[in-house]
Amino acid sequence: MNTTTVPETEPFIETVGLKTHFRTPRGIARAVDGVTIQIRRGQSLGVVGESGSGKTVLSRSIMGLLPRNGVIREGSVRYRGEEIGNRTPKEMRSVWGREMAMIFQDPMTSLNPVMKVGKQVTESLRLHLGMNAAEASEVAEKIFRDVRIPEPSRRLNQYPHELSGGMRQRVMIAIAMACGPNMLFADEPTTALDVTVQAQILELLSEQIHDRNMSMLLVTHNLGVVAGYTDEIAVMYGGKVVERAPTKVLFDNVKMPYTEALLQSIPRLNQPSHSRLAMIPGRPPDLVNPPGGCRFAPRCAYARDLCRNEEPPLTIAETPDHTFACHFPVGSPEYLERKVEISRRAGSTGGDN
Amino acid sequence: MRYYVQRVALAILLLLAVSMLTFGALNVLGDPLFNILGPVAGDVNNPDSVKMIELAKREFSLDRPLPVRYAIWLSDFVRGDFGVTFSSTGQPPVSGVISERLPRTVTLVAMAQFFAILVSIPWALITASRAGKISDRISTLNAFFLVAMPNFALAVILKFVFSIKLGWMPLTFVADDPLSSRLFQMILPALTIGLPVAAVYQRLLRTDIITTLQQDFILLARTKGLSRTRILLVHALRPSLFSFITVVGLNTGALIGGSIVSETVFRIPGIGSTLVESVLRNDFPVVLAIVMIVASAFVIINLLVDFAYTLIDPRVRR
Amino acid sequence: MNTPNTNSGAETEVARKKLGFGFWLCVSWLGAMVFIALFTPLLPLKSPTANFLDPSQGRPPYSPSWKHWFGTDKDARDVFARTMHGARISLTVGFSAITAGFLVGGTIGVMSGYFRSWIDRVSSFVFVVLLSFPSLVLAILLTSLIERSLLTVSLVLGLLSIAPVGRLARAATLQYSEREFVLAARQIGAKDRHIIVKEILPNVAIPMSSLALLGMAVAVVAEGGLAFLGLSVEKGITWGGLIQLGSDASKTLEKAPWISFFPILMLFLTVLSLNFAGDRLRTFFDVKEMTL
Numbered sequence: 001m002n003t004t005t006v007p008e009t010e011p012f013i014e015t016v017g018l019k020t021h022f023r024t025p026r027g028i029a030r031a032v033d034g035v036t037i038q039i040r041r042g043q044s045l046g047v048v049g050e051s052g053s054g055k056t057v058l059s060r061s062i063m064g065l066l067p068r069n070g071v072i073r074e075g076s077v078r079y080r081g082e083e084i085g086n087r088t089p090k091e092m093r094s095v096w097g098r099e100m101a102m103i104f105q106d107p108m109t110s111l112n113p114v115m116k117v118g119k120q121v122t123e124s125l126r127l128h129l130g131m132n133a134a135e136a137s138e139v140a141e142k143i144f145r146d147v148r149i150p151e152p153s154r155r156l157n158q159y160p161h162e163l164s165g166g167m168r169q170r171v172m173i174a175i176a177m178a179c180g181p182n183m184l185f186a187d188e189p190t191t192a193l194d195v196t197v198q199a200q201i202l203e204l205l206s207e208q209i210h211d212r213n214m215s216m217l218l219v220t221h222n223l224g225v226v227a228g229y230t231d232e233i234a235v236m237y238g239g240k241v242v243e244r245a246p247t248k249v250l251f252d253n254v255k256m257p258y259t260e261a262l263l264q265s266i267p268r269l270n271q272p273s274h275s276r277l278a279m280i281p282g283r284p285p286d287l288v289n290p291p292g293g294c295r296f297a298p299r300c301a302y303a304r305d306l307c308r309n310e311e312p313p314l315t316i317a318e319t320p321d322h323t324f325a326c327h328f329p330v331g332s333p334e335y336l337e338r339k340v341e342i343s344r345r346a347g348s349t350g351g352d353n
Numbered sequence: 354m355r356y357y358v359q360r361v362a363l364a365i366l367l368l369l370a371v372s373m374l375t376f377g378a379l380n381v382l383g384d385p386l387f388n389i390l391g392p393v394a395g396d397v398n399n400p401d402s403v404k405m406i407e408l409a410k411r412e413f414s415l416d417r418p419l420p421v422r423y424a425i426w427l428s429d430f431v432r433g434d435f436g437v438t439f440s441s442t443g444q445p446p447v448s449g450v451i452s453e454r455l456p457r458t459v460t461l462v463a464m465a466q467f468f469a470i471l472v473s474i475p476w477a478l479i480t481a482s483r484a485g486k487i488s489d490r491i492s493t494l495n496a497f498f499l500v501a502m503p504n505f506a507l508a509v510i511l512k513f514v515f516s517i518k519l520g521w522m523p524l525t526f527v528a529d530d531p532l533s534s535r536l537f538q539m540i541l542p543a544l545t546i547g548l549p550v551a552a553v554y555q556r557l558l559r560t561d562i563i564t565t566l567q568q569d570f571i572l573l574a575r576t577k578g579l580s581r582t583r584i585l586l587v588h589a590l591r592p593s594l595f596s597f598i599t600v601v602g603l604n605t606g607a608l609i610g611g612s613i614v615s616e617t618v619f620r621i622p623g624i625g626s627t628l629v630e631s632v633l634r635n636d637f638p639v640v641l642a643i644v645m646i647v648a649s650a651f652v653i654i655n656l657l658v659d660f661a662y663t664l665i666d667p668r669v670r671r
Numbered sequence: 672m673n674t675p676n677t678n679s680g681a682e683t684e685v686a687r688k689k690l691g692f693g694f695w696l697c698v699s700w701l702g703a704m705v706f707i708a709l710f711t712p713l714l715p716l717k718s719p720t721a722n723f724l725d726p727s728q729g730r731p732p733y734s735p736s737w738k739h740w741f742g743t744d745k746d747a748r749d750v751f752a753r754t755m756h757g758a759r760i761s762l763t764v765g766f767s768a769i770t771a772g773f774l775v776g777g778t779i780g781v782m783s784g785y786f787r788s789w790i791d792r793v794s795s796f797v798f799v800v801l802l803s804f805p806s807l808v809l810a811i812l813l814t815s816l817i818e819r820s821l822l823t824v825s826l827v828l829g830l831l832s833i834a835p836v837g838r839l840a841r842a843a844t845l846q847y848s849e850r851e852f853v854l855a856a857r858q859i860g861a862k863d864r865h866i867i868v869k870e871i872l873p874n875v876a877i878p879m880s881s882l883a884l885l886g887m888a889v890a891v892v893a894e895g896g897l898a899f900l901g902l903s904v905e906k907g908i909t910w911g912g913l914i915q916l917g918s919d920a921s922k923t924l925e926k927a928p929w930i931s932f933f934p935i936l937m938l939f940l941t942v943l944s945l946n947f948a949g950d951r952l953r954t955f956f957d958v959k960e961m962t963l
Binding site: 628644647652 | 799800803805811812816888892895899901911914918921924925928931932938942943946947
């Protein structure tokens with residue numbers, strides 16, 4: 001890795017037309033089908049989508065963690081200006097842990113059940129930073145304190161099953177942060193946790209990111225999670241990015257009907273009780289035989305013939321740094337027309353914004 | 354705690370049942386008298402023979418009913434008195450024979466188990482990390498062949514190749530040789546027993562390692578930038594060992610059976626070959642003692658494996 | 672994580688629902704062995720006991736040649752003929768033993784699994800006792816006490832297989848007894864005997880039958896071991912016995928390895944075929960393992 005400092009405005013990590021296809025018995029599954037994103041130094045990007053949208057595969061593709069066989073890759077991935085998309089796992093090993101780290105959804109299965117948690121942290125320290133056992137132990141304890149694990153020296157000698165879910169996730173964060181990486185991939189980090197703990201963990205992540213000037217790619221299916229904790233949001237559907245904007249802009253000025261539907265499906269505290277939760281009908285598209293045209297069209301309440309025939313191009317919105325892919329976005333005349341029809345048919349339900 | 358006591362009680366009960374079965378079988382199906390005295394036992398007309406018969410009957414308590422004889426034998430047995438061998442001179446005492454030969458068998462079985470573990474772990478690690486590739490398939494085939502070859506046949510082949518043709522290994526076991534030579538002489542016999550067992554271990558361990566490698570924590574280990582070797586040895590191996598350890602313990606019985614054959618082919622005077630000799634000579638006290646020792650070892654080892662399992666897995670530890 | 676399964680090398684070869692070429696190859700070998708075992712006296716073999724001394728060749732043992740395909744032993748007896756005769760006892764004992772074991776052990780197992788209660792407790796205890804000996808030890812013990820004929824040796828080995836077979840039959844029966852169709856049959860008042868025969872047996876028979884081949888392999892090896900030690904059928908020609916005769920003295924093994932090696936080869940191929948075919952059937956029917 002070259003050590004020239006990259007100016008703040010240049011993308012720290014970016015993908016151009018990244019495609020990850022898997023060979024399956026049924027055919028080729030196009031999990032990630034042409035994704036172009038950039039993340040700047042110290043910036044965090046939330047990638048949101050339902051299961052099957054390709055968001056997890058995206059994060060693993062960027063990091064290079066795919067299985068060895070049956071995978072077809074196209075497009076480029078650049079880290080600090082250098083192409084890493086075509087590197088072998090062996091070559092990537094010097095990057096993993098040291099410059100890039102990943103945390104997973106379920107800390108119970110992601111931590112080695114028969115190894116003390118302290119050792120799981122010191123392992124990286126000794127390998128990448130060349131520390132000896134004593135030094136590594138000290139540093140590990142300090143990191144445990146940073147991630148707010150109470151009684152850190154005692155915890156170092158415990159096994160994962162002796163810790164609570166929230167603490168296990170903190171351990172995973174500690175492992176990720178151990179060598180001071182520049183880039184963190186967080187794959188549904190709070191999904192397996194209690195609601196009360198989720199906010200704590202997100203706060204912790206946010207703090208760490210800012211303190212260390214790290215970039216983060218946060219993958220989740222829950223828009224509520226990214227709302228307060230990411231700088232930008234990219235919405236994925238069927239292997240493609242269908243909308244991208246800075247967080248506030250997205251919430252204020254959503255363009256793509258799918259994103260709008262996602263926003264609406266978040267239960268809100270100020271809804272009258274017993275409101276029916278708005279769901280998006282239908283199921284995610286088949287990745288082996290995706291529908292022609294816009295992939296969301298079969299489930300979109302506002303879809304027209306054009307949507308089913310032609311894939312919508314990436315359009316730049318009037319709000320800054322905002323792109324989306326839709327023929328008839330939110331607010332357009334065709335959209336409003338359809339919306340009136342829907343309201344008339346359904347009547348109003350309590351809780352409509 | 355209760356669990357442990359229960360299991361021990363069951364084991365004792367089991368051993369009693371085993372002893373009764375064996376004792377009964379030997380005394381009912383065989384004719385002890387004949388074996389002490391030979392044809393004299395049937396010679397009831399000759400007064401000298403009759404005197405010898407009476408003498409033998411008293412000495413070996415043959416005139417008492419079976420359950421009484423059993424009780425006498427049992428009380429002697431647990432005190433370490435295995436009786437005397439059936440030969441006209443009553444020499445040497447069975448316990449002497451056993452104490453001289455048992456250590457050799459124990460050594461042999463221990464060496465066999467050692468080789469089996471030593472061979473199977475790396476073998477499993479390598480084939481697991483290359484699962485599906487040519488080298489793995491070839492290895493599976495080899496393992497299959499190894500398991501299909503009966504103990505005694507393997508012994509003959511190994512003896513032929515390594516002792517006779519290549520001359521690397523000595524031909525016989527010499528009881529008076531120094532310890533190091535004796536151990537060396539046991540290598541081939543130990544391999545005979547250990548290799549097929551290693552194939553069994555390897556197959557099991559390989560499957561377990563492959564399963565472990567699919568787990569999430571292995572993926573996390575990869576993201577830490579650890580090398581494949583380190584992941585295999587440090588992260589994947591230990592969680593995969595649980596079934597392995599159980600099988601190793603339980604297989605000790607099979608190894609004991611294998612030692613019978615191995616000792617016979619390589620002429621090692623251990624309790625395995627002694628069992629065969631005594632059986633062919635109808636020397637009951639020896640047979641009885643050896644069978645009981647082997648069965649006891651078997652039962653005790655199974656018990657220990659049971660207990661050990663609760664200690665090994667930290668998740669099960671209370 | 673939704674990464675599709677890409678069969679990255681691990682054993683995800685979905686059980687090929689075909690038995691395969693290897694399977695049929697093994698079956699042919701076994702068929703040939705059975706044929707030989709059945710029709711040995713009728714086959715154009717030399718006599719297994721006659722001495723074919725040939726002064727022109729010097730002293731026996733004679734190495735393999737056109738006259739004696741497998742050579743001869745020290746007494747100039749034809750090894751090929753003896754090996755073929757050896758198939759008779761070895762296979763017969765193996766087959767009879769496993770049949771007896773399956774019949775008795777299977778019955779006990781099914782009954783224990785179905786009726787539970789005292790039958791189950793008693794038989795389970797008996798099984799555990801039988802399994803407390805390494806099987807070879809028990810085999811040696813028992814065969815030494817009896818007159819060793821084809822029948823008795825088969826019975827002893829059959830006895831030894833009762834416990835493993837019984838345990839398996841019991842486990843399989845237990846599985847099926849809990850299923851709805853059995854509970855339903857009991858509800859409508861069907862007689863136990865009827866249920867067992869009509870519902871349980873056909874289901875249990877499938878996994879059990881695929882283990883018959885594996886069990887037979889174990890029995891053949893066990894008989895071989897006994898024969899090697901001199902404890903199989905008296906005065907019979909068996910593979911184990913032939914191997915022992917050819918390897919007893921190091922000189923014999925050194926000078927005339929063919930005496931042992933051909934019987935070893937036959938035994939090995941037969942056991943291998945049984946193992947392979949049994950294994951194939953097992954994956955075909957998807958069953959757990961059995962050991963003796």
